Amino acid sequence: MAVSFSIRLDEELKHKLDLEAAAEDRSASYLAHKAIESFIDARVYKREVLKAAYEASLTEKEFISGEAMSAWVNSWNTDNELPEPAPDVFK
Secondary structure, eight states: OOOOOOOOOOHHHHHHHHHHHHHTOOOOHHHHHHHHHHHHHHHHHHHHHHHHHHHHHHHHHHHHOOOHHHHHHHHHTSSSOOOOOOEEEEE
């Protein structure tokens, strides 16, 4: 079930949204919905990956540092996406 939700956008962002919606032959609300959904899904996934790495660090003798993991996850869906990091901390 869909519910209404309103947000405030600055004029430039609203203009970009409207242009993209027209180019995709979709409504601005559809694109905003998809953008929010993608943003939330990425944040949840990032948190799960970081939690798994932390939990592994409690029992493993080597693991990936938070800095390396964050850099990798933050590079997703960018022009400079990093390869999956290798362990860089050893107990």
